[in-house]
Amino acid sequence: DIQMTQSPSTLSASVGDRVTITCRASQNIGSFLNWFQQKPGKAPKVLIYAASSLQSGVPSRFSGSGSGTDFTLAISSLQPEDFATYFCQQTDKTPWTFGQGTKVEVK
């Protein structure tokens, strides 16, 4: 299985901060990388697909970059509704696998 490793596990930030989360794959996955946001008690919501494509309806402050094994999710100016947990997921090979998550909390 392809292992997905996110860092950091927890990130403390303030409203207005620029935030970056990284995801590393254990092997080359091309651009088959998606990013999700999950709030407590809710289903994950896709933010970015194919490493850098913004899902329809998602604010433009979210962006994704990277290819191969190293990927980044950036939030340009953190908003109150962005405090949540973020997961990366690879869909290059089955079984599709997820990162362990990064919790963005209030500093």
Added chain:
Amino acid sequence: QVHLQESGPGLVKPSETLSLTCTVSGGSISSYYWSWIRQPPGKGLEWIGYISNTGSTNYNPSLKSRVTISVDTPKNQFSLKLSSVTAADTAVYYCARRPLEQLVLDYWGQGTLVTVSS
């Protein structure tokens, strides 16, 4: 607007079979891939498998011997069966949709908690 809703028992006894159904509204079930994903309490996400628009399936090898995913096109539903469950199968189970042209789960159900306990 596409909506997915999971349904099924919230409590299953050890060694029995977990059965869940996902009802899809706002779109045809025959034009997409359909997945199940689970999340144990306080833990990360695990992909269980999918069924394609042609009825072919792909399961996580870690669960393959116990999993069956099927689709009921007239009812616009698809289902998950997981046999011989143990406490380790306690999780929130989500159903989700994958478009044919994109490898992304773009719509998810709200999730349903299934507890395995006697």
